[in-house]
Amino acid sequence: MSRDTADAPVILIVAFPISIHAARWVNTFRNRGFRVVLFPGVLQGMCIEFEPTRQVRCRADLDALQPGEIGIYPREAVRGVTQADVDDPAVYPFALPAFDLPPEIRPDPDALCEAVAAIRPDLVHSLELQHCSYLAKEARRRFGASFPPWVASCWGSDIFMYRKLKEHRPILTKLVREVDALHSDCARDLAWAEEKAGYDAYRFPQMPASGGVDFSIFPDPARLSRPSERKMILVKGYHGWAGRGMHILYALHLVAPQLKGFRIVVTHSGRPAAEMVERLASEDGLDISLDPYLASNAEAMERLASARVAVGYGISDGISTTLLEAMALGTFMIQANTCCGNEWVSNGSTGLIVPPHDVVALANAIVRAATDDALVDDAVEINRATVEARWNAETNGALIANAYRELLGMRADE
């Protein structure tokens, strides 16, 4: 009989249904002795990597779950918060919008309470803080003492950036004191929770937001070209909230003569970046162009594997998935020191880490990575070994499963 059926513990995951990170997290422990149900942290479409799935609306529906299937709490059973909830902090004190999401796609905490009452999960795990965990925190307050043990995951900027915003700081401090376990993709943020916010509950194993991946999706390093043979520089163009993609373009302008012979590809960019790219091409003579968003992960991997260096820059991030994928594909990475890249690469040997407001330092790093063949080639094996050890679905899946079991008072299994 499958360990995923019968009386296996039930984990209710509160997450962005569209998120590939959430799907990958679930996939790391999909067949490890739990029944899993997804509750939407935002009312949106669903990432295909959650499949196979089956609708689960109450405890009895769990019996129909087949081994490996993920239960999906139906979207139509979840109503959004009302504008009145948002306007009145006494009604929903954590309704602060982190982004400009309309209230109707943000679930009412009562709907999560109803799901908990109907499914009776053994544990609730909210992935991401500002939407999914604020929601879970409020649902837990309304539900009362019989709410199941609650794990919250800190992703990316959830603590590092939001603790600097006065409206969020007190909420974050309360939240980390209330959770039964805190998972974070960065040691940096766990340190803040413990040292500054008074977190002293179960320490969930620290690992990337996506848990881990099956490394068979990446080509064998021996089949990849050496980075020194590659002529492409990949630029992540995100700009605005936390990303500073335009700053990368400013850096390219400052060192344009030294980048002749390279093809520069800019992804995830808006209209201002497009106009800047036009000028960098026409006035600085750079071979630079915009590349579309690639929905296919395989195509995105292929593009990343063609790059000698990839550049991401911003004022806040966690452990960027692009960094992890680049490390797996032999692509040398430059990032700002406001992400957790320094927990994964050694600055100056297996990656370059620069301050977020120093465009000249960024420009110098780009030139160094573009011209120092030994630097980029020597990083390949170390980086691949690092991510295979620390971003591995097999090992991290066992860690997640054992952490859940410990929280449920069960014997660690593997």
Place this chain on the structure above:
Amino acid sequence: MNCEIVVYGSEDRQGRALLVVSALHHCGRWLAEKGVCVRFVAASRCVRVAAEILRFQTGLKVRADEVRPDEAPDDVFGSAGLYVAVMFSRLGALALREARARNVPSLVAVQFPDAKQLNVSVLENLRAAFDPVDLSNRLCEEVLRIEARRDKGRA
């Protein structure tokens, strides 16, 4: 020294306020010690967030609002000691004439300026339009100039 720096706070096709924010991260503590405060006007949402982080990290007194200098010049320039902007190609809605009319000096850097925008000041600030450290240095020079002028006036 009691001085308010007004920054054109739009981050869009023309405004480059996030580059000014980066410059202020380099000189923010020095400005705070001098008693200088900063007001972002016509501020985009991402700039308002970045301004709050700037305040958190440097201790600089920072506020941000959506008042537009071309629509409410008295409000924007009434208490300003210096007007700072980084723009792309054109000067857009900066309302520099209104700033001049109220004796507010300006520090404006333009990325890839159109021929019509070229003047000595724009040419001097070409690097500052891309380099936050250079912009920070120029900003500090302007503040020292204002301070010297005030000292001279008092003497």
